Amino acid sequence: MGFVDLFCAASMPVLKVLIVTALGSFLALDSIDILGPSTRKQVNNLVFYVFNPALVSSKLASTLTYESFKSLWFMPVNILLTFIIGSGLGWALIVIAKPPQHLKGLIIGTCAAGNLGNLLLILIPAVCKEKGTPFGDPNVCYDYGIAYASLSTAIGAVFLWSYVFNLVRVFSDHSQHSGHNVVTRIEESETRAEDLTQSLLPSSTTSVNTKIKVKVILGKMKQHLGNFSRQVNLKAVFAPSTLGAIVGFIIGTIAPIRRLLIGTTAPFRVIQDSASLVGDAAIPTVALILGGNLLRGLKGSGISLPLVFGIVAVRYVFLPLCGILIVKGALYLGLVHADPLYLFVLLLQFAMPPAMNIGTMTQLFGSGESECSVIMLWAYGFASISLTLWSTFFMWIVG
Template sequence: MGFVDLLSAASMPVLKVLIITALGSFLAMHHIDILGQTTRKQLNNIVFFVFNPALVATNLATTITYESIVSMWFMPVNILATFIIGSALGWMLIVIATPPQHLKGLILGACAAGNLGNLPLIIIPAVCKEEGSPFGDPDVCHHYAMAYASLSLAIGAVFLWAYVYNLVRVFSAQDSGNIAVANETGTVQPELTQTLLPSSPSSNSITMKQKGKAMLDVMKQHLGNFSKRINLKLVFAPSTIGAIVGFVVGTIGPLRRLLIGTTAPLRVIQDSASLVGDAAIPTVTLIVGGNLLRGLKGSGISLRIVFGIVAVRYLLLPVFGILIVKGALYLGLVPADPLYIFVLLLQFALPPAMNIGTITQLFGAGESECSVIMLWAYGLASISLTLWSTFFMWLVA
């Protein structure tokens, strides 16, 4: 299989994404205003609460079984490695570029979290249909590709909302949090100092109770601050709930026979959910195009930071990915399945997750800077993803 065939197979899915993204940007233009800011926010809510959960649940329920989960156990480890290594490289970038405080969470998040959901769902099944694909029969390849991409989307959603959301949250609220802690300390300390030197032995018991109460108040305050900073409810975002539903239906035999398959009594529920979920990919891609248009207006972010993030995601992370996946293959931790290995490698070469833009909008920290980062990252992704996909397919062929 020649280089030209591999390049063609890798470039077609990326070109499809670019065409739909360009359409989204066109619809978001001021003189068109079909996909304006208000419309994008409303569509974002529909995607977040309806389309994505349906997409994840139906794909996982259809393609995931207990046996496939056992065989794909390394994928969560691989995705966790992308977050950890990306965070470490992002922190090195922060040390070198010295950005403002409110951008540190954005930089770490952009370096750590790749687009593990929508792009794999578009690229991986599309690669199977290309003539130059090294993955065998297109139908069999598509079946497994949807399973791998769906699992990638589900795990990526959990890590994104459990880690990156709280990372941006902590950095965006750090200054106000320090003030709050200082105020709380100021109210507690005088009470503590008054109880350190009791006036008489008879007041010892009262003093100890007061001291214990004061220390308990301090602990409650710290626990309250922690719970406010780390919002564990976002771990159970709608996509995560959809993933749980998909795992339950796919792995429990009676439920699977009831809902999945052409002879299933309640197959209409699965078919209806699948119909809703199919709208997620084109809708999200259009929203991406509309959001990227904001990046053309620019912001005060240094280009050194932007290209540093691009270098982390498109140069350093893929190299680490090759070392990790090849090492796991050498140690026998992953099966010698070319498509599965290709998916693991691709997870290290994806652009930043688009939901980072949603997270920055929630906290108002680096929103315009995020648009510039996404504009450059997704603009260069057409070249980077094509070249890395070509190389990865050559590597596993």
Template sequence: MALLQLFITASIPVLKVLLITALGSYLALERVNILGEQTRKNLNTIVFYVFSPALVGVNLAQTITYDNMIKLWFMPVNIMITFIVGSVLGWILIQLARPPPHLRGLILGCCAAGNLGNLLLIIIPAVCKEKGSPFGAPDVCHTYGMAYASLSMATGAIYIWSYVYNIVRISSKRITQDSSQSLEEASESDQVSYTEPLLSSKECGIVEDNADQYALPCTISQQDSKIEPPSKSKNFIVRICEKLNLKTIFAPSTIGAIVGFVIGVIPQIRKLTIGDSAPLRVIQDTANLLGDGAIPALTLIIGGNLLKGLRGSGIHKSIVVGIIIVRYVFLPLTGILIIKGALKFGLVDSDPLYLFVLLVQYTLPPAMNIGTITQLFGAGESECSVIMLWTYAFASVSLTLWSAFFMWFVARIV
């Protein structure tokens, strides 16, 4: 009976996501036309610049303190490991499936980046409130659980907008450049024009080859591209250290995370803005209102983009199956080994809830922000929608089963 209750509790958050996704698909139908393509792009811009930074910043400011930061130092490292392992597995999948170039960044992003914020913010409180929860008193579990989920969301936002954002940008720019070159070869006129992707109209062109296609984002001037460095090692160091595109790394969500850290860690600022008796509590309330719109808006956008996928995205089934296997089989198994090793060497505390959150980070479906990123660049939108549909459909079962196993696992090893 307890296992059945656990299954229901873990399924409800994912089912909520699927229901909102279905609503977004309905609103995007031609006969309804409430969430059309242009509307989705405008809503994406609002989510990118307003909703997501508010959501990340306010949750961090409310739950993260200096003491928590010292205790939770391993969580950002753990999330980085999920991205590294997922990227390696995604690269292997690309070698096996041989997808088109403009989808390679999307595949890497889906394998590397999990939904580290939205789902955890829903799952953790639900698990804490459930009768017979192995994580102690519901109030204490909720307080610490929100701190863990907030830090996970903030760290994930930084990694997503500094890594996934840029590999999708590189893929979309490459396919745009290839299309432009083919148009130039077909016509001698110089009047060919194209619409640049949103948020990248002021970026410089990127010079890249097959070896560094998935390197960190860099801005390369024309003068630098003509100068050959003395060695390959120097070329690599120059690309990483000197040509890093800091503008794209410091996306609005990253800035929101930094603001949230500052408010939460500095006691004087925290007392002014956080709490029912804080003089500037209106700022906290306003940010809460804005942040609450991020999750439903992102989910509606995914649902709206889903229609393109249903009409035929051209994505191979092997790619979708490969991403599902990576995220729901290999990553969770890797996470068990990593967390068990970290506990053995004393890198993490023996807090069952903390260990549970670290393990769940390896089992989550792809981040919804990937859909936002593909919408921003107009590359792989329909394919991303199909991937999201099937990965979240399987998550309703996979996440529940893994959560039940992780609860048993942390109770056994602590």
């Protein structure tokens, strides 16, 4: 298969995303104001709570089975590696650039968390419809591609809201004060516990000494775990998309439930069809919101462009190169099956732009909002070139 054919097959899906994104930016202009800030917020809530969960659950339920899930076990490992490697590269960038304290969580988060959900759900179906791809029948490619992208969405959401959410929180100004107070309270309680231990310890009874020390250690551990559980937002971990994935997984892998809902002869297939109908609205809606949100980056902020370009280099140069080594190594060791589409999705997970939900996190904590908008503007601007080139190269590798 020639380079020109692969390049055309890779560029068309990216161009489709750019066109819909540009439309979203146009609708969000002050002179148009169809997709203004308040409207975007309401539509984003609709996508977050309704469209995305319906899309993820319906596509996973229809394409995922227990047998197929066993062959996809490497995807969570692959996504975890993108977060680990991205975090390491982001920390190295912080050491070099020395940004303000409140931006450190944002920088590590944008380097670690790629757009593993919505953008894949747009790109993969579009890639399957193009001629000249190495993925075979377009309909089969579409069904399995949506399943791979849906699973990526669910896993990525868990890592994003459990790791990056708390990372941004910790490095925000408010969280710095909260974290300091928590540490201070822990240290004070430890000091009081040690003083109490010293006052109660009989000098002549070793067994009593040991029992009291064990009780004090257990008390400290319980206190640390309690403080940790209060600090980590477990509700955010179980985002609607994650719950939708759980529902889809249960329906798809449990045969009696699957027979009730999935298939042309299923008695309750109308439920699955309705969920699929609602979920399909997520793909264009997300692209429109993305375009509207990127307008905020045009206003600029105090973040330096070298730092922004450092994040772009991490996401579009170093991470994809690491991804090639990891996926090819996993294929060589027999950890993944030689399905071109599956390998393509695994590789693409290393080359995605930063997750848009990071902007939501900065809004929530009131720290780094304008800087995040600038990062997203440049990152998604370069994504049109980067995704096309890397997609072409990835297709050549897997084909």
